[in-house]
Amino acid sequence: MAFRRNIYKSPAELRSMLAPGRATAASLAAVRAAIRPGVTTLELDAIAEKTIRDLGGVPNFMKEPGYRHTICTSVNDDVVHGIPGARVLEPGDIVSIDSGAEIGGWNGDAAISVVVPDASRPELVAERQKLADVAEQSLWRGIAALASVTHLNHIGDAIEGYIESQGSYGILEDYVGHGIGRSMHEEPPVFNYRVRDRGPQVKPGLVVAIEPMVTIGGIETFTREDEWTVATVDGTAAAHWEHSVAVHPGGIWVLTAEDGGAAGLASLGVVPVPIP
Structure with missing residues (x-):
């Protein structure tokens, strides 16, 4: 498979991606702490924007043509690209938060899914929490695979x-993952499922955003009137998890995890190595 540009970054370029990765992680941590019944998705957006700007960054989602917000907030049967607004989070909701920061012309991109507590509906909460957990753990399986596979598309096999x-x-x-660097969305595509093509080589300089999107039901989707x-077509709940991950000569480093991915990878036998 041929690509329009060199997809591998230099050591200096990898170091330049540390700051936007940290800012992205901080924005998601701040939003996670604020998620509760009664909060609006627009309030969460403001928290994410302040966090990124306080760290010297710019919300890179705002640079997408026609998009004016810092995060995407996708609730229940909304999978991705939900627009923050007056919607109030209710007990039992599952909300996916996608955020990204740009610092010095380099980008970070990550997402989490959180279930709003609801003591009155334990079965619903358990079902949605398992969905969120499955999506998150599939992401970590994909990241762990990146540490050992020879070609990128083997990641989809690990996730699926x-x-x-x-x-x-x-x-x-x-919808699939992607390369990331000077632009938030770059080549190559990162599949969350098995494909026949092996994809590009996994070698130092590769930086990708891995982002499985998982539903309780079917995979057919449609775009709402907000464009x-x-x-989901069948109205079932969905979860979305994402991290930006760099491959360097010493190993891998999860740019959008505060610990580089150490906690998420610990049980999988992979130790992330800081970018020198």
């Missing part, structure tokens, strides 16, 4: 294999 082992979940195929929000 884990999700299959957890039950009957759907993996979106119309941004992607929702």
